[in-house]
Amino acid sequence: MNRDKFKGIEVFKNKVWLSSPTMHGEEMTYMKEAFDTNWMSTVGANINEVEKYAADYVGCKYAVALSAGTAALHLAVKLAGERLYGRAKPDEGTLRGHKVFCSDMTFDATVNPVAYEDGEAVFIDTERDTWNMDPKALRKAFEIYSDVKLVVIAHLYGTPGKIDEIRAVCDEYGAVIVEDAAESLGSTYLDKETGKMRQTGTFGDYAAISFNGNKIITGSSGGMFLTDSREDADKVRKWSTQSREAANWYQHEEIGYNYRMSNVIAGVIRGQFPHLDEHIAAKKAIYERYRSGLSDLPVKMNPFDEEKSEPNFWLSCLIIDKDAVEPMVRGEKEELYKDVAGKSCPAEILEAIATFKAEGRPIWKPMHCQPIYRNNAFITEKGDGRARTNAYIDEGNILDVGVDIFNRGLCLPSDNKMTAAEQDVIIEIIHRCFY
Numbered sequence: 562m563n564r565d566k567f568k569g570i571e572v573f574k575n576k577v578w579l580s581s582p583t584m585h586g587e588e589m590t591y592m593k594e595a596f597d598t599n600w601m602s603t604v605g606a607n608i609n610e611v612e613k614y615a616a617d618y619v620g621c622k623y624a625v626a627l628s629a630g631t632a633a634l635h636l637a638v639k640l641a642g643e644r645l646y647g648r649a650k651p652d653e654g655t656l657r658g659h660k661v662f663c664s665d666m667t668f669d670a671t672v673n674p675v676a677y678e679d680g681e682a683v684f685i686d687t688e689r690d691t692w693n694m695d696p697k698a699l700r701k702a703f704e705i706y707s708d709v710k711l712v713v714i715a716h717l718y719g720t721p722g723k724i725d726e727i728r729a730v731c732d733e734y735g736a737v738i739v740e741d742a743a744e745s746l747g748s749t750y751l752d753k754e755t756g757k758m759r760q761t762g763t764f765g766d767y768a769a770i771s772f773n774g775n776k777i778i779t780g781s782s783g784g785m786f787l788t789d790s791r792e793d794a795d796k797v798r799k800w801s802t803q804s805r806e807a808a809n810w811y812q813h814e815e816i817g818y819n820y821r822m823s824n825v826i827a828g829v830i831r832g833q834f835p836h837l838d839e840h841i842a843a844k845k846a847i848y849e850r851y852r853s854g855l856s857d858l859p860v861k862m863n864p865f866d867e868e869k870s871e872p873n874f875w876l877s878c879l880i881i882d883k884d885a886v887e888p889m890v891r892g893e894k895e896e897l898y899k900d901v902a903g904k905s906c907p908a909e910i911l912e913a914i915a916t917f918k919a920e921g922r923p924i925w926k927p928m929h930c931q932p933i934y935r936n937n938a939f940i941t942e943k944g945d946g947r948a949r950t951n952a953y954i955d956e957g958n959i960l961d962v963g964v965d966i967f968n969r970g971l972c973l974p975s976d977n978k979m980t981a982a983e984q985d986v987i988i989e990i991i992h993r994c995f996y
């Protein structure tokens with residue numbers, strides 16, 4: 562890093578985080594209540610309350626409190642697998658022998674449950690308007706693999722994807738949707754039928770949210786399965802508590818999991834829920850400050866559909882214009898860039914802000930590039946996204962939107978507790994990167 566460019570800027574006294582827990586006090590009251598009443602278990606008033614709170618807030622009939630968003634996604638995927646292909650043997654997953662279309666630019670917890678259930682993920686490229694699953698690429702995927710019946714989508718960084726278009730394609734091909742709303746609790750999207758905004762987490766046939774420590778509200782960990790189906794909610798409750806049958810002894814007819822939320826964790830979430838809207842407002846203010854503070858640079862903020870959606874602005878991100886990116890190469894675990902005047906790159910910006918004790922992060926690396934999923938199919942707007950080059954024919958640029966965003970984008974410090982003054986310093990550091 563060229564330190565001369567950053568002369569006069571002082572290192573933050575306290576680290577500025579990407580997105581850390583913001584506590585208010587009520588959390589302690591409810592945790593203590595669990596302790597004082599000895600409901601230090603996976604049953605108790607806090608669990609009942611947060612399930613009611615979540616269902617009311619999101620606008621669904623049932624919410625089942627689980628140990629993590631990943632657990633909620635796993636059981637959502639398993640329910641979908643059973644509905645589509647029947648109950649599996651105890652040592653097999655419900656998706657064995659079946660492909661599943663999945664968001665590509667997301668955290669791996671979105672897609673791993675497909676592998677837990679023995680399914681094969683087929684990754685669908687990203688679109689540029691919301692950085693989520695591209696409905697056009699999804700249609701291509703159905704044209705290639707017309708027997709696929711399950712689609713797993715995520716709303717990245719709290720920005721709703723084009724859920725109406727995705728739903729339309731899925732309906733055409735008779736596929737069901739697992740909706741990963743882990744990052745998007747509180748985000749809304751226009752419901753075409755009612756003309757009203759509707760919470761993410763209510764669009765899928767099965768949906769999950771997360772209360773992981775970095776999320777918009779947290780329990781330190783935790784997640785929830787959301788549904789309008791009493792039967793599905795009951796099944797998830799059963800599976801998440803080791804699948805006990807109605808007998809006086811431990812009797813099991815299906816595989817179970819230890820996935821239920823703790824009543825102590827639920828106490829934290831119970832104290833957080835009343836502050837969700839306040840957290841969203843703070844995140845939105847952060848996004849807007851970046852948007853105006855960076856408006857003179859060759860960068861854009863992570864986009865969203867201003868007419869159809871209202872994100873929760875969980876993470877603010879930027880993407881550098883193509884002609885303003887300096888040379889940067891990434892290996893499997895290391896990266897290198899060349900400092901060029903008037904340009905910058907994600908590696909330089911992340912290194913610079915880290916030097917001043919602020920935490921950013923690269924864009925989530927697309928799943929089709931991850932070593933574990935490198936041999937899985939990947940479908941773009943143009944069709945098969947693998948093996949597209951030809952040594953003897955110039956086919957022009959290869960379309961891979963996810964990799965392009967990964968190469969030019971980054972997540973900015975988006976912590977609710979970051980002050981406007983601290984954010985101004987981060988904005989200044991980013992400016993200096995382009996010197």
Ligand SMILES: Cc1ncc(COP(=O)(O)O)c(C=O)c1O
Nearest residue numbers: 629630631668670671743771773
């Ligand atoms: C998109 C996405 N899906 C799923 C998860 C998993 O949630 P959890 O950490 O609660 O298991 C996360 C975050 O952790 C996430 O960001």
